[in-house]
Amino acid sequence: MNTHDTLPPLKGLVNDDRQHDSAVKHVTGRAEYCDDIAEPVGTMHAYLGTATVAHGRILSMDLDAVRAAPGVIGVLTAEDIPGHNDVSPTGKNDEPVFPTDRVEFHGHPLFAVIADSRDAARRAAELAEVDYEVLPHALDPLAAREAGGTLVTDPLKLERGEIAPAFDAAPHRIQGRMEIGGQDHMYLEGHIAFAVPGEDDDVTVTSSTQHPSEAQHMVAHVLGVPSNAVTINVRRMGGGFGGKESQMNLFCVVAAMAAKKWNRPCKIRPDRDQDMTATGKRHDFVVDYDVAFDDQGRIQAVDSVFAARCGYAADLSGPVTDRALFHADNAYFYPNVRLRSEPLKTNTVSNTAFRGFGGPQGVVAAERMIEEIAYKLGKDPLEVRKANFYGQFGDDGSDGRTLTPYHQEVEDNIIDRVVAELEENADYQARRQAVLDHNAKGGVIRKGIALTPVKFGISFTATWYNQAGSLIHVYNDGSIHLNHGGTEMGQGLNTKIAQIVADAFQVDFDRVKITKTTTEKVPNTSATAASSGSDLNGMAALDGAEQIKARLVKFAAESRGVAEDQVQFLPNTIRIGDELVPFNTLVKEAYMARVHLSAAGFYKTPKIHWDRDAGKGRPFFYYAYGASCSEVSIDTLTGEYTVDRTDILHDVGRSLNPILDKGQVEGAFIQGMGWLTTEELWWDDAGRLRTHAPSTYKIPLASDRPREFNVELAEWSVNKERTIKRSKAVGEPPFMLGISVFEALSMAVASVADYRECPRLDAPATPERVLMACERLRAKDLRAGG
Structure with missing residues (x-):
């Protein structure tokens, strides 16, 4: 008789590296996005017509030329709304689909053109004649x-x-x-x-x-x-x-x-x-x-x-x-x-x-x-x-x-250990001294180094959003259908939830079919936001799986005449007393015996509460921690800079999928660095956003990444709270790690005046701002006789 030790091991379940379920599709172009869906015959295309002033009263809006344009089927305005003219997410009734009397920003949608092609709709939208009484704007x-x-x-x-x-x-x-x-x-x-x-x-x-x-x-x-x-x-x-x-x-x-x-x-x-x-x-x-x-x-x-x-x-x-x-x-x-x-x-x-x-x-x-x-x-x-x-x-x-x-006790504090480990592993003290020695020689190129921490609370601050549902079917051939309320945006949420379900049933990952998120299956879902996707939906999926497992255990025990504690889920197999039964076989037997093999799972985050009026409560279930150390070099004649090295140690609790979590940390750091360095939004005096395309808005490129980039997870960390497999959220907390680059730039700038004052860089610290800060400190230093 087989034993547990001789059963083929399962790989890529929780706490293991597992490739993103759509990774190959992403890189080969086979992943289907909304725009890839085959369009039925007769599909129409819409495009928005927008305001050309930042603030004004609408005196008249002539859309005759729009309606007469080639390919145009019709135009939608506020008059065509059969229900309520509002899409405000908080119910404040301050965000109309289309305004009726006043535009509030340059680019404010006024109407939608419906045409037989996107190009026709886009061209027609430019033909509107709108007359405004221009009002002051801020x-x-x-x-x-x-x-x-x-x-x-x-x-x-x-x-x-x-x-x-x-x-x-x-x-x-x-x-x-x-x-x-x-x-x-x-x-x-x-x-x-x-x-x-x-x-x-x-x-x-x-x-x-x-x-x-x-x-x-x-x-x-x-x-x-x-x-x-x-x-x-x-x-x-x-x-x-x-x-x-x-x-x-x-x-x-x-x-x-x-x-x-x-x-x-x-x-x-x-x-x-x-x-x-x-x-x-x-x-x-x-x-x-x-x-x-x-x-x-x-x-x-x-x-x-x-x-x-x-x-x-x-x-x-x-x-x-x-x-x-x-x-x-x-x-x-x-x-x-x-x-x-x-x-x-x-x-x-x-x-x-x-x-x-x-x-x-x-x-x-x-x-x-x-x-x-x-x-x-x-x-x-x-x-x-x-x-x-x-x-x-x-x-x-x-x-x-x-x-x-906000009067919440920090009960899970590990920031001292995280920072101490990174300080040692990144050799911070020796490198800081080397930076100081380099800058003491003067010269055009100045260096900076900074080690910054992050403590980030996890949960929606709107308490009612801290809930999630799932729907799991086990079909009579042993295949599993998984649906949950979270949405997949590249972060690997579906992969993690499928790992949780496969682990619960002790079956191969490939047995779990990940399906689209749809309001038909899981109602009243919360947004996939606030770093809560895995926490909420993982627990909801586990709840659904455990319900079905409980039914299978009861059926297995009754059908073999053993106690329920003698039923154990093993890799693709279920031990029932001394008998090993393949998962598929037991599922088929259960189906024939009319055992319900579907379950709706649910989870709500415990312990949290918040009184906004009093400014007191426990808005967060737990905290995630991290630290980053970045070293930079700036050219004091041009303001240009490079990130020479970044070391990161980040806390994700007991990781559900270390390789995916590490990718999230890396991506969040780069995005945070971009926010604080190169990504500048700029409006002109007329209220027009001028940085409105990749040609004018600079996100970090591959060439902007740290020349040396070392990212580690705090593998010793285990969430003290009962989260899914004792993991911690990873979507948002590492975004703040990019602040180490901003702080390192500040140190490099401060060296121009021998660190006598804080440069007070505003964000983003573009090369232009870095150069102006250097010139400002240099001029101030000269005036002071430094």
């Missing part, structure tokens, strides 16, 4: 504040301790301002939606969306039908990064409206210019900070205001600006603190979710304060960072420095 947070400071949503305040006496008692105090630029998502696959009408109220929309349920509800809301009439399908996306969480609503709605109006399929796919102009981005922030500290660099008090460019409508600006405050402490304990958000309305496209969801802006502001303290006291910034970590002993010898500004 484009950035400071201009909006000066114009009266209209808020698009309620601000948040987090407060703990007493800042006034702490400021009075502290020996040192610094006030400053930091401007932090936005970022375009620049996904490989842009926005797209393809709608096919059905009978009665039914419509099916295939889209590149991170939030199928929200798209479903929005289409139903605008069409004036119940949600059960609308089906949203997503097989995969060519990147999302948050840009397809709420911004896809408009495109799904337009395609569905056209499909139902003319009873023909309709596709809408804007070109890259319109995609970048008409859809939201990462929020720009202006942070005013006031920090008090002692002679050792330990922070005594912090008072900060986070003003954000939100755009003309609320979109997700409320939770984004909230989250900036949640991460404004990064890995540091503030004994006395007050943090306030200022979500300002601007005449720009409504900004939206982006990887990190406001957290990166909060973290980089925290690192700026650490940097300010270090230069003021003449210390290594890493020394100041360590002195302020959560969990450090207080003046009275206590270790009670664990309470965040």
Whole structure:
């Protein structure tokens, strides 16, 4: 009789490296995206007509020439909306599908042309004649504040301790301002939606969306039908990064409206210019900070205001600006603190979710304060960072420095160990001394090095989103069908969930069929966002698998006359007492005995709660930690720079798939580095976005990556909370690791004036900004006789 040891081992299940399920399809071009779906005869194509002023009252809109253009089938305006003219994700009724009286930003969609080809629709959209009464506009947070400071949503305040006496008692105090630029998502696959009408109220929309349920509800809301009439399908996306969480609503709605109006399929796919102009981005922030500290660099008090460019409508600006405050402490304990958000309305496209969801802006502001303290006291910034970590002993010898500004205890702190290991493995101290020695010689090329930490809370701050469902079928041939509410955007979510299911049943990975995400199978799903995809959907899938396993165990025990504890799942086999039965065989027997082989799984995150009005609670289930060390070289005559080396140690708990997680860390670092160095959004005085294509907006290239790039996972880490297989989220936390490049650039610039002051670089630190900072410090140093 076979034993467990002689059964063929299973490979690529949880905690093992497993190739992305679509990797070969991606590189060979066989992966099917929305635009690859074969179009039925009669498919129509839509294109948006947009506003040409940043703010104005619509006096008239003549679309006769548009309707008469070759190939045009019709035009959709606000008058054609059968239900509600609103696609605001938070229900604020401030984001019309098409405006009726006022345009709020340059590029604001006014109507949609429906034609027999995309080219015909695009050309016809240019023929509209719109007359405006031009109104004053404000484009950035400071201009909006000066114009009266209209808020698009309620601000948040987090407060703990007493800042006034702490400021009075502290020996040192610094006030400053930091401007932090936005970022375009620049996904490989842009926005797209393809709608096919059905009978009665039914419509099916295939889209590149991170939030199928929200798209479903929005289409139903605008069409004036119940949600059960609308089906949203997503097989995969060519990147999302948050840009397809709420911004896809408009495109799904337009395609569905056209499909139902003319009873023909309709596709809408804007070109890259319109995609970048008409859809939201990462929020720009202006942070005013006031920090008090002692002679050792330990922070005594912090008072900060986070003003954000939100755009003309609320979109997700409320939770984004909230989250900036949640991460404004990064890995540091503030004994006395007050943090306030200022979500300002601007005449720009409504900004939206982006990887990190406001957290990166909060973290980089925290690192700026650490940097300010270090230069003021003449210390290594890493020394100041360590002195302020959560969990450090207080003046009275206590270790009670664990309470965040939002009154959650940091119970799983490992930042000391992560940083200490990276400091040693990256040989930070010796390399920093080498950098100092190099810069002391003068010369054109200056170097910088920085080691920065990250602590990132995991969970949706909107508590109700912390739930997920799954649907699992085991067919009578032993094959398994997996569906869950998460969406695959290249991050490997489907691969991880399939690994979890295969591991639960102890069957080969290839036995599990990964199917498209669809609102027909799993209802009321949350967005695949907030780094929660694996946490939520993995647990929901495991719940479904365990339900079916329990039925199989009961059937196996009853059919063989043994106790249930004598039934064990082994590789592709089930031990029942002394008998080994192939998985396929037992499943077939169970089917013949009328055992239910399907289950809907469900999971909701425990322990979390949040009182926004009080600014207190436990918004996060746990924290993920990481650290990065980057070394750079800058040319002080041109401002150009290279990243010479980066070392990363990142905490993902007990990794579900180390190779996929490492890829996420690498990609997040590069994207974060791009946000802080090269990716500059620029509007002209008329409110036109001028960086609206890859020709004018620079994302990192392969040549921009660190010359030496070492990435390791903290293999010793195990999540203390009961997450899926004790893993931790990996989507967003490593994005902040790119801050080490920004801080290293700052050190290189500071060397021009012998490190006597903080350069106060604004982000992104483009070569232009680096050069201007060098010139500013050099001129100031000369005036001071340095």
